[in-house]
Amino acid sequence: MPERAKVAVLISGSGTNMAALLYASRAADCPYEIVLVASNNPEAGGLRLAEAEGVPTFALPHKGMARLDHDMAMDAAIRASGAQFVALAGYMRILTPEFVGGWQGRMVNIHPSLLPKYKGLHTHDRAIEAGDSHGGCTVHLVTAELDDGPILGQTPVAIVPGDTADSLAARVLIAEHQLYSRCLARLVSRP
Template structure:
């Protein structure tokens, strides 16, 4: 979340972070957002029907005229109806190279599986968990001495670089989905994805506590 806020603070970034919402009132990210001048609020999800939570969330997003929804550490599974209402406008970042290791405990599972490359994926959100069209991925090597913590730290650094870039592509209208695959019009002559971040845009490499 902080990486997105810092990137979006640059005047050339193609999106404005207009609101931060959490389902936990004690989420440290809410205070961080307020410190950076971004409105932030909590919508409680416990002890209430999922549909009631999502209806309140949808009303708040409409009130603030939100166009794109970026999930960051949001651990609730959204209903199919809510996801469909935001089709093509909601993105998420996942700590693995999807379709490998969807779900939880990705770093431990990568180590147990003996893979040589691990990483993160930014994808459009679909009703299936961690199944949406992939926008971008970043890979890191899995080293012989890696622990779950050391591997997670290296992946997190790439998450902080990748997520602002992918959000910029989506906000700038460079993403289209065809036959279930995302195509990004942000490539050079050799077909490689081009970083859309403005020169000098600050991107955090420090992990959040929440």
């Protein structure tokens, strides 16, 4: 088995997508490993899970810091971990072009809509209000423009009668947990 690609995951909350990536990485044939879980929120539940699973963590609150200074401190921690790729998993920060530029083609995000539809927040409410037949999720490369980079994969999720944003979000999350690890594995395996 060739050496596995090293990935840092950035989270702000419970870290369910981080957990999905981490547990997928435990498969013998997975081409990546998680070498760092970092957060702008020291209280993020995902940090506790990463620690319990033996994955190094880094937390730096962004309050009172200039955005670029915070991004550069996060970048330094990521680079110190040896990571070659960055996966955003519910990281609720708009990243500076300087940070994004440093990881061009090597930073991915998962977004809970079928991009280019519904960039930003409240994606499930917007899909239901529009009368769409499906919501879903998208894994994409990160560019300086929000939720806009090249798409690596998508999973449509049917909207059923009576769906609320919460009920749809719960099903989309299942799809996210399946899609993200597959797209990340493909990305790190590219020649």
